[in-house]
Amino acid sequence: MAFTLIVFIVVVAAVLALAQIVAGVIGLGAIVGAVAAGALAASSVHVVMEWEKAVVMRFGRFNRVAGPGIVFTWPIVEFYTVRIDQRVAVTYFGAEETLTADLVPVNVDAVVFWMVFSPKKAACEVEDYGSAVSWMAQATLRKAIGRASLAEVACRRDQLDAELKDALEEKLDGWGIDVIDVEVRDIVVPRELQASMAAAAVATRERDARMILAEAEADISDMLKDASANYEGDPEAMRLRTMHLAYESVRASGGTLVIPSAFSEGFTNPDAADALAKAAKKG
Template sequence: MEFIAVLLVAVALIIVVTLAKAVRIVPQQRQDVVERLGKYKRTLNPGLNLLVPFVDAVRTKVDMREQVVSFPPQPVITSDNLVVSIDTVLYYKVVDAVRATYEIANFIQAIEQLTVTTLRNVIGSLDLERALTSREEINRHLSGVLDETTGRWGIKVTRVEIKAIEPPASIRDSMEKQMRAERDRRAAILTAEGHKQSQILTAEGDKQSAVLRADGDRQARILQAEGQAKAIRTVFDAIHTANPSQKVLAYQYLQALPQIANGTANKVWIIPTELTKALEGMGGALGGLSRMVGDEPAPEAKHSAGEVEREAAEAAQAAAIAAQQIHDEVRVAEAQATGGKVPQGLPAPEPVSPASLVSDPVDQRERA
């Protein structure tokens, strides 16, 4: 009895093991390569699969999903003999489980070595600056070469990316200095542009203010000149309306000489001594004439009447000559002050003759 029980247990155990060997469940996105007696038989797809127990065996279990592999940094020499360290990351997927199993022993290691070799060939033909700025071109070249080579292994390289390109420490310092100098240059250019714009705006403001100031000064001068012109015209009309005699004009002209001398310009007046003597003589003559008209003539005056008249005539003649000289000097000074242009103003008074100074209408009437 005991022997029969042990035998039944052994048979049941064999049946369980056989069923376990015969039934294979494959998950999604995986394929199993089956060999029968050491030879490839078939590929198991996802789901429930039956095998021949103790005859069929699963060689490899291949993951059909896309895989990511990050390779360690690799030293690469550029065309300008600089050693740079490059980190790469690879994206691939198995498209044929049989080829990936039988065409190559370890496709991960093969892809890594192929990537390093291709990367050194590509970077070796570029200088450092171009290698730093041509990552897209390097990635496309690597993807093309790897995809062409790994296609016969049943592997599809979908993407190759360069994570980092690390130049030597000395090159990094030089690059930092260069970038700092470039930033300083740009800052200096921007500062200069701002200063230029500020100077332009300041100059435009000064220009507009100067134009406005000049326009205001011009308007003020025009108004002042118009006022002076009206004043001169009023005086001129009043003088011509009153129609003064030549003696009044001569007297007014002599009164205007001190005002001319009080100007800001330096003037030199040369007055001859004969003028004072002539004026004294005129005063004496006019005093004698007044005594002749208003009072009784003195006896000595009667005898020297002819002599007094002669002296008065001579004094009047000297005064007229001195006045004419002063008039000429004033004209010369005015011409020099105005730059050779004779000012347009009131007409010059006619010279006073000695006879007009000596002979007065009242005196003439008394003599008659």
Template structure:
């Protein structure tokens, strides 16, 4: 009799141990347990810790409540200004209602992924290229609202959405590089022109100051000589300003101007110095005078 009681007690104890082992469940701190009894939701999700279910009647499904990092595959689209780009993003979300995440949607991870891809393509089509490159904070907020609206009914909360990278075609990259280079060159020219304008104003003021005191120009010339000679060149090119010559001219008194002299008489030949003779009658050729010896011989 005693042996039969011991056997029955051992059998009951073994059955109890098997039942406890089959019914025992452990829910971790970052999880919640959704219990279904014969396919029907039973109350609120089970809290973390040890819990029991009826084997064969109840089923416990654990739902992770941690923040999930979901990468969104790169989506290719055309922006509002007709530029083809590839944009990829990342979505941070978490489950806030374990029962809704299990009942209202088949696979909340897949649903959030598909909604993120669709919303990202929509954002690309509504935005300009400049907004995708420089105004990402506003686009992130808009993308978060687009994904979070349907996810509320799934028991999922979108924590944050970030656009990671925007890939542009090589031709567009070269065009943007040329545009940036041209803009920088324009700014450099404007800065150089402004510098030249300021330098010209300062030089004009210095020239006016030196015009009042010409000795300052000579001192400046000597400073230039010292600066050039410091380089120890074999050849020294020294500019000589015209203003220094004018200063030297003003330093010496001017000589009085002399009256212009009468032009000297021109030298004349003996024939030109003879007095003019009386006019000869027409048809008669004047005979030139003969030497004295010839005249005397004819007379004899």
């Protein structure tokens, strides 16, 4: 506005000075002519910022995209409709109480990062491209949530982000808008469902823990069967195992280990070792 006002004042002053030189007097006609010339000049010179583009129309039809810097247009014949900001914009959007595929209402908040790559399309194809991005993102988010279960929405945020980005790119490309990224910020489940979901998660973890314990017990029993088969018929191996167990017990206790006489006979008596091996196998 300051630049336009300065142009208007300079042109009016120049016209009045010219009238003074030519006619020697400044009359009403000179004043009216100076004001008209100033208004035309002010409407013909525009300043467009570095991050903007001006869409220039001529007789109502698209003519060119101009800027940044000083942009000149023909008075009356040309005018620019809008300045398109080509910086990256951030739009917040959300979906409140949207039903998932398993009929659970959730509240989802997200943001979309976008920018205008075609000022012509943004000015001519859509009335308010900023509001269009917001409403389109919200509608796309609701559709994506409705196609997925609650577990998929909560656990697969990256997949949901990618799905939203692809869908928005396809729809906004015709408006000259490029989607840079979509990020889901928060997913809120109703309070009355949180307790039941927590109980289900605890039950699932307990089931998994019991399955892992059962698998470990099965592996241990298989290994014990293999060890028993190896010791069977080999009293020397059984004696060495007995000595190893005694050594480990002494080292763990840090002192002297008192063992029964029947157990100690396994170190010297082969027959006792055989009996101990059979007893171990039965046990």
